[in-house]
Amino acid sequence: MKIILASNSPRRKELLQQVGIDFEVQAANVEEVTDKTKPDEVVVDLSLLKAKAIADKNPGRVVLAADTVVAYDGKILGKPKDEKDAFLMLSRLSGNTHQVYTGVAIVDETGNINTFAECTEVVMYENSPELIKKYIATGEPMDKAGAYGIQGKGAVLVKEIKGDYNNVVGLPLAKVYRSL
Structure with missing residues (x-):
């Protein structure tokens, strides 16, 4: 049975x-608003919002939705507003450990819902301002939570990870596969 991915993320498509x-x-064009504040709860809530929006239009189909955020010191770092914002984010993450959370919501054929959150810790190298500026100049950070993509040029900023690499890319693939 063909499932519905409620996302336009090219990274999630590639992983599946x-x-x-x-x-x-079928992209879920919903307003991503939640009253949750803890990163793991935020991503689950937002993924559920997306999954329900698509499931309501496609009864009897399996729907998969996900939402990923980067958190540092308990605060969510979204996509940078501009290059200055990207520089501030990457400078803050430099030499430190942060968390990447992905929330997943799966609605099955009968309407049953399974949700979970996955967390991966990412340790960044101490990155010089020059390296950070060079990375920003590639344009890659501008559409990514936390202002970097581990699967792209941003890989040179990352020292190590603890947990699921694919979660950092945008989908905890093995856990999703087993859940489906």
């Missing part, structure tokens, strides 16, 4: 294709 999951994309 990597393991041979048959899916189609």
